[in-house]
Amino acid sequence: MMYSEKVMDHFSNPRNVGEIADANAVGQVGNAKCGDIMKIYMKIDENEVIEDVKFKTFGCGAAVATSSMATEMVKGKTVKEALALTNQAVAEALDGLPPVKMHCSVLAEEAVKAAIGDYYTRQGVDPEPIVGCNLDCEACHRTHE
Amino acid sequence: MVYADHAATTAVSDKALAAMLPYLKEQYGNPSGIYRLGRAARQALDQARETVAKAIGAQANEIYFTGGGSEADNWALKGAAELKKEKGRHIITTQIEHHALLNTAHYLEEQGFEVTYLPVDQLGRISLKAVENAIREDTILISVMTANNEIGTIQPIAEIGALAREKGILFHTDAVQAVGHIPVNVEEMQVDFLSLSGHKFGGPKGVGVLYVRKGVRLPALIQGGGQEKGIRGGTENVAGFVGMAAALEEAVSNLAENEAKVAALRERLVDGLLKIPFSALTGDPINRLPGIASFVFECVEGESMVMMLDAKGICASSGSACSSGSLDPSHVLMAIGLLHEVSHGSLRLSLGADNTEEDVDYILEQLPSVIARLREMSPLWEEKQKEVQ
Numbered sequence: 001m002m003y004s005e006k007v008m009d010h011f012s013n014p015r016n017v018g019e020i021a022d023a024n025a026v027g028q029v030g031n032a033k034c035g036d037i038m039k040i041y042m043k044i045d046e047n048e049v050i051e052d053v054k055f056k057t058f059g060c061g062a063a064v065a066t067s068s069m070a071t072e073m074v075k076g077k078t079v080k081e082a083l084a085l086t087n088q089a090v091a092e093a094l095d096g097l098p099p100v101k102m103h104c105s106v107l108a109e110e111a112v113k114a115a116i117g118d119y120y121t122r123q124g125v126d127p128e129p130i131v132g133c134n135l136d137c138e139a140c141h142r143t144h145e
Numbered sequence: 146m147v148y149a150d151h152a153a154t155t156a157v158s159d160k161a162l163a164a165m166l167p168y169l170k171e172q173y174g175n176p177s178g179i180y181r182l183g184r185a186a187r188q189a190l191d192q193a194r195e196t197v198a199k200a201i202g203a204q205a206n207e208i209y210f211t212g213g214g215s216e217a218d219n220w221a222l223k224g225a226a227e228l229k230k231e232k233g234r235h236i237i238t239t240q241i242e243h244h245a246l247l248n249t250a251h252y253l254e255e256q257g258f259e260v261t262y263l264p265v266d267q268l269g270r271i272s273l274k275a276v277e278n279a280i281r282e283d284t285i286l287i288s289v290m291t292a293n294n295e296i297g298t299i300q301p302i303a304e305i306g307a308l309a310r311e312k313g314i315l316f317h318t319d320a321v322q323a324v325g326h327i328p329v330n331v332e333e334m335q336v337d338f339l340s341l342s343g344h345k346f347g348g349p350k351g352v353g354v355l356y357v358r359k360g361v362r363l364p365a366l367i368q369g370g371g372q373e374k375g376i377r378g379g380t381e382n383v384a385g386f387v388g389m390a391a392a393l394e395e396a397v398s399n400l401a402e403n404e405a406k407v408a409a410l411r412e413r414l415v416d417g418l419l420k421i422p423f424s425a426l427t428g429d430p431i432n433r434l435p436g437i438a439s440f441v442f443e444c445v446e447g448e449s450m451v452m453m454l455d456a457k458g459i460c461a462s463s464g465s466a467c468s469s470g471s472l473d474p475s476h477v478l479m480a481i482g483l484l485h486e487v488s489h490g491s492l493r494l495s496l497g498a499d500n501t502e503e504d505v506d507y508i509l510e511q512l513p514s515v516i517a518r519l520r521e522m523s524p525l526w527e528e529k530q531k532e533v534q
């Protein structure tokens with residue numbers, strides 16, 4: 001199994017690590033049992049632009065790198081644009097991931113969606129029609145076995 | 146660079162390399178050749194066999210050269226199963242064997258054999274009582290590793306050997322991690338088969354040995370031109386076997402000294418690293434291989450630790466799921482009863498006689514900050530801190 005230079009770079013120098021104290025969107029996906037958890041904080045302004053984004057991740061090299069890349073890709077974008085982010089796009093931006101690590105890019109996509117879902121929930125808007133799922137699906141929790 | 150992954154493999158020692166080189170170049174004869182060049186290779190091979198035999202308390206005609214530890218494990222299991230299948234179809238082994246053994250056992254299950262995988266306690270030890278209770282009328286083979294590659298726990302092989310002999314059951318031990326590091330003697334251990342591998346003690350990769358007790362008629366592994374008494378055909382890896390024998394001779398002659406030295410380094414490392422909060426040693430703290438320091442660190446993931454250590458020039462390994470490319474953490478960490486979430490944070494540092502106190506101190510200097518950095522970005526650590534407060 002080999003990681004690309006880009007993955008190594010985003011793992012060694014992850015962008016946007018941390019928390020946002022006054023975040024108005026927080027999403028967490030994955031679980032400790034499976035070995036990866038991603039938590040994304042966003043500060044979304046009144047024009048629905050993602051002004052700032054930060055992450056915390058427990059997981060392997062690919063989990064950290066995909067979190068870092070996904071936050072880079074949605075920073076400064078509108079919520080709508082961010083919702084269009086796919087796991088393939090994250091993986092491609094990292095010059096690919098080993099097949100066994102593709103699930104990390106799925107987690108990154110889901111973490112972005114979970115944060116945006118939380119944003120709508122806080123606004124009193126049902127996130128399901130916008131985000132595409134109720135954020136309580138199995139994929140987000142990935143229970144073991 | 147600090148190399149702390151000796152359980153994975155070791156560098157070929159200077160003596161082993163020097164012993165090998167002539168057989169790659171000037172002395173390139175086929176040991177089956179009857180001319181002088183062939184006879185020289187044959188002599189070197191015979192000598193290597195003698196040397197290996199002496200190192201484990203065996204006789205030369207009980208030593209079969211193989212292409213490594215995995216091959217020796219495969220051969221012992223499949224061969225014993227074939228040999229004894231008329232007598233019975235039950236095999237006893239443990240849950241913490243190397244995959245070379247476990248996957249061969251799974252294969253035999255598919256072939257209609259029944260396998261009992263004995264559990265271990267929290268320190269990774271199997272109990273003699275459990276072996277005894279598992280024995281049935283139709284048990285044909287017991288296979289228990291001498292020492293574990295992930296957590297270093299050493300098993301009571303001599304006791305199990307005595308039991309197996311008393312019951313007339315063949316007994317195999319995978320001694321790949323033990324040979325050259327702790328005393329290993331086939332008579333004292335009362336084994337019928339023993340696997341060892343050259344690259345774990347300063348020999349080259351891809352060479353190993355299956356010891357087969359005299360009188361046990363092990364079926365052929367490779368049909369061929371009569372090499373290895375007709376049961377493992379193929380022109381012998383003369384240089385490889387010569388190198389392995391030289392490395393083993395060296396390791397065994399320095400064993401007591403190196404064992405003490407390496408164990409002292411390991412203790413220094415363990416003492417230092419257990420100061421990290423939410424850390425634990427895995428395996429038996431006393432009955433363990435001298436070189437293996439294995440841990441779990443909560444709220445961090447093993448592969449990330451290994452990658453960050455690599456960036457600091459430290460080679461280590463992990464049994465976390467991510468580093469094995471599967472969803473499950475290592476079967477060994479599961480067998481000692483660790484929770485999934487804890488076993489993801491496993492790290493193995495395995496030392497050798499070429500490590501120094503400075504190496505250990507460098508790890509002690511770097512690893513705590515690697516863990517601190519990973520914890521800082523871990524949402525689990527955040528939760529843990531809240532729990533503590």
Ligand SMILES: Cc1ncc(COP(=O)(O)O)c(C=O)c1O
Nearest residue numbers: 213214215243245294321322342
């Ligand atoms: C306990 C144990 N058994 C078997 C093997 C396999 O040996 P080899 O790599 O020589 O096939 C190893 C080494 O990885 C091991 O540690």
